Amino acid sequence: MDIxxxxxxxxxxxTLAYTRGWRQPSGPFMMMTMxxxxxxxxATTAAFRRAVExxxxxxxxxxxxxxxxxxxxxxxxxxxxxxxxxxxxxxxxQVFEDFRYTAEYASGDGHxxxxxxxxxxxxxxxVDILRCAPDGLISELTVMVRPFSAxxxxxxxxxxxxxx
Numbered sequence: 001m002d003i004x005x006x007x008x009x010x011x012x013x014x015t016l017a018y019t020r021g022w023r024q025p026s027g028p029f030m031m032m033t034m035x036x037x038x039x040x041x042x043a044t045t046a047a048f049r050r051a052v053e054x055x056x057x058x059x060x061x062x063x064x065x066x067x068x069x070x071x072x073x074x075x076x077x078x079x080x081x082x083x084x085x086x087x088x089x090x091x092x093x094q095v096f097e098d099f100r101y102t103a104e105y106a107s108g109d110g111h112x113x114x115x116x117x118x119x120x121x122x123x124x125x126x127v128d129i130l131r132c133a134p135d136g137l138i139s140e141l142t143v144m145v146r147p148f149s150a151x152x153x154x155x156x157x158x159x160x161x162x163x164x
Contacts, residue, residue, distance in 0.1 A: 040136040045111040065137040124150035
């Protein structure tokens with residue numbers, strides 16, 4: 001933890017940082033950084049985004065913690081572990097057409113990536129919610145998609161790839 005004493009009143013930036021939860025006071029006009037380290041989560045998310053957008057799913061899989069959890073929009077039970085999640089990510093790369101991320105939202109321990117794609121003749125919109133462990137690897141990946149008709153088509157195509 002870095003602790004830096006302030007010799008004058010807190011600046012507007014320091015006050016905003018405190019009120020937005022970016023930093024916590026540790027004494028009169030002292031600031032302490034929070035963990036996990038947000039740049040680590042941001043760097044991991046950026047690498048994951050690049051890997052998925054370029055359909056390099058093996059690179060995306062390497063960013064997963066060995067005990068990562070994947071929560072699918074299709075099945076009620078999650079997948080546990082990098083080795084269990086890998087086939088799902090590889091299959092998605094085959095099913096999604098014209099995949100692109102359209103927005104990104106960040107927090108201290110992860111990010112939300114908004115995407116658009118096509119599954120068969122259905123337009124699909126969804127989000128990847130990534131949470132990072134303190135070591136910087138992705139510890140949890142949750143995917144949500146809409147509309148229902150596209151989710152149903154996704155389920156059909158994924159089942160065909162993963163059951164064969």
